[in-house]
Amino acid sequence: MIDPLYAFPVDATWTHDTTRVFVPIVAALVCFVAYWFTSISPQFKARFQRSHEGDEAATRHIFAIKFTGFVTMGLVPLAVCMAFIPEMGLADYGLTVIAETSLYSLAWTVGLCALVVPLASFSARKPKNLVNYPQNRATSWNRRIYMLNLLGWAIYLFGYEFLFRGILLFPLAETVGVWPAIAVNIALYSATHIPKGLDETLGAIPLGLVLCWLTLASGTIWIAFLVHVAMAWTNSLTALKHHPDIHYRPGT
Template identity: 40%
Template structure:
């Protein structure tokens, strides 16, 4: 059997797939590292150490999943970020999507956040007493992480694979990989990632920008954080 011929148009999608694989792997194995967690807990104590580690993991994920891969692809392929959806355009359409999906997500999270199953896991940071600066920092680290996340999935990976695969194959690949990175969390989030991934890809291709996906993802994460913090019987803001 002959070795398949390499074509120049393969470089961009192959590079994007390789970078999301490497970047997420670095983030994942760092986040489950007992040694790294132990260092934080030895320095800050058990609970605060876990909090500090969680915030560090989010910054790390932003870098390894999105920002560093974006820099590499820009340098290697001689493109700018607008080629991957980091552009401000179609403002009215984008705003309609953000407000429309937000109107669905926020009430849904309000009621879901009360459930015992949700409160057993969220907020991810398990502090019992929260200062206002802690609330702000936790929200900011979510934003940083989700920017890197959307920069990769609805930016680099989606726009790099569409020219070679076509729109629907690229969307399905994107949603499949997006679901796989949720496997370490739980079955419900893994299943839910499939339709959400498809919807966010369709919106991104329609608007030509990743910002709708970014703001929708932030709305999802932060509303769940704030509502879970409010409803958790053992947590309070001081």
Template identity: 40%
Template sequence: MNIPAWNPQYLEPILAFVLVTIGFSLYHFVSISPKIKNKYQGRFGAERGNTKFLWMTRYLGAMSIGVVPAIIMMMVMGKTPEDYGVAFKNHGTSLAWILGLATIIIPMNFFNSKKEKNLAFYPNVREKEWTKPMVATNAFTWVAYLFGYELMFRGLLLFATVPLLGEWPAIVLNAAIYALVHVPKNLEETIGAIPLGIVLCLITLTTGTFWVAFFVHITLALSNFFFSLKHHPEMKVI
């Protein structure tokens, strides 16, 4: 058996793949753990325990999927945040993309959020009565989670694979993995993740920053959250 020769250029993408695999697996298996959820329910009650458990998993995802891998990548590779797209530049182009996609996403979510299929799952927090602090906390946990999420996909994973694979192979690979992590949700979100993943990768590479993908994803998640909460017949803000 001939063992493939090692190339130092392989280290960065391999490290990114290893970290996203470990980080997402940790987040996923904690998020579906009945043992951990039962501990929260035992402490806070069934309904509030579910809520606090969900918020905890979002914070965990932010750290395990994005923040901790980013720190490890920069320490091992000797790179800076800007090398992985955490850069403030091309403001005009970035703002145009964010506002342009928001004009599509927000009306789309307004109408989709009324559907029974959507309301059966969203908002993820299933409490009937929401206080304003609860609304703010739920929104913030989404922002935290999506920061780590986009930091990995449109930051670490994308910028680590482009030098070795080239732009289009890296984009397709990124979108494929992005779709796979949506499989536990449903078929519609899995399919929708493919074109969205490709578009976000293209925007990230042309602007040199992951912030557009981050704010677009926030717009997608928060508009769906607010509209779903508004349209849900059994939920209200008190």
């Protein structure tokens, strides 16, 4: 007779290795979702439009989004992981300088930048890219807006890369192995690019693979961070130069 309430037994044993996998993945997911819905929130944008006008409102809004990304994707998941995985310090997440791999990191950073910067510059001037970039839609940029744009990208990408190439990669690689960790990383990394279109979503797969491998090989997040900053700065500044409705006046 068939038992209608039969279910396969599930081993729900929780070990510390479970924590080292579960916490980084859930922290990454929750923190990215928190950042994303803040970044597209009309209410968040309206706060700046009520207190400032025009270009100033746009500039403050975009910089606030970048800073929010730094906090929600960098600081918050780090605090969570350090609370639940206390044996791992900053260096264990790749936030360190390793003398033995410094030349390796420098060579790959320069080499990848030499490859991706021209590609980013070429694609940034296309009309479909100018729909979204530069993200700050202030129509008249001065030196302050220009520098805030660069700073905003740098602090945002530090939090972003620390989340994906640090918190989400090292604990999993040590616990479940390199390739499962990279697979999880690429899946989530590519998924975060879905709102930006098919090209960026697919492009994130090989880029994510390369950056994960280089991060593990160097033991630090710096290759991924610096290459990503170079790409973002190139894309943003090239879009600024070619956008018909946005102009930079350095003397103002």
